[in-house]
Amino acid sequence: GAGVSQSPSNKVTEKGKDVELRCDPISGHTALYWYRQRLGQGLEFLIYFQGNSAPDKSGLPSDRFSAERTGESVSTLTIQRTQQEDSAVYLCASSPGASVAGETQYFGPGTRLLVL
Amino acid sequence: AQSVAQPEDQVNVAEGNPLTVKCTYSVSGNPYLFWYVQYPNRGLQFLLKYITGDNLVKGSYGFEAEFNKSQTSFHLKKPSALVSDSALYFCAVRDRGNQGGKLIFGQGTELSVKP
Numbered sequence: 001g002a003g004v005s006q007s008p009s010n011k012v013t014e015k016g017k018d019v020e021l022r023c024d025p026i027s028g029h030t031a032l033y034w035y036r037q038r039l040g041q042g043l044e045f046l047i048y049f050q051g052n053s054a055p056d057k058s059g060l061p062s063d064r065f066s067a068e069r070t071g072e073s074v075s076t077l078t079i080q081r082t083q084q085e086d087s088a089v090y091l092c093a094s095s096p097g098a099s100v101a102g103e104t105q106y107f108g109p110g111t112r113l114l115v116l
Numbered sequence: 117a118q119s120v121a122q123p124e125d126q127v128n129v130a131e132g133n134p135l136t137v138k139c140t141y142s143v144s145g146n147p148y149l150f151w152y153v154q155y156p157n158r159g160l161q162f163l164l165k166y167i168t169g170d171n172l173v174k175g176s177y178g179f180e181a182e183f184n185k186s187q188t189s190f191h192l193k194k195p196s197a198l199v200s201d202s203a204l205y206f207c208a209v210r211d212r213g214n215q216g217g218k219l220i221f222g223q224g225t226e227l228s229v230k231p
Contacts, residue, residue, distance in 0.1 A: 004159075010158075033218065033219075035179075035219075035221075041224075042120075042206060042218070042222055042223045042224050043206070045218035045220070048217065048218055055229055056217070059218065063170060093160075102165055102166075102210070102212075105162075105219060106162065107160040108159050109157075109159040110159050
């Protein structure tokens, strides 16, 4: 696609429920990133996929968070047993992943998650 | 540990005046440096980046940034602000040794340009 797309744009859920957030990267981009943006704060790195390499999961805040990526396309971020502190905007980004020096990450519009 | 500081939560500028949004970083070695802008209810848009070479980098919408190695700073500037520049600005850094790695973001600076 022309840009990174994410769905849903908004999600309201009850505490304890599981949620799935979807990201479609720019076509041809092999690198995909998930970030979290809490209200009034900067972005926190969550996880990074690059081709067929093992993902960098170093930013996942707990074992309730997981993510998958199908080949070099769609990615799903899953949050199990949601807590109120999970409320945030979840942003996905992609980049060409060709190891070009300082390549730019392009961001989607985000999914705004509210846990009641 | 890598970190990015944006010392001002908010910057207020009159339209037509020059603007500066400050950013300093703490990393080992020389990082890649980025500026992004976020408009309300939208994702981040890339503005510019420093990779190597000329310390003054020019980007989108008339913005520029100056890399200062001795001061470990990468301040964003524009000679003449527009009301439409009002948005949230983020500075970010990436480890030069990590070709495709994560970005470390500052907390963001809210820029308000008044007519």
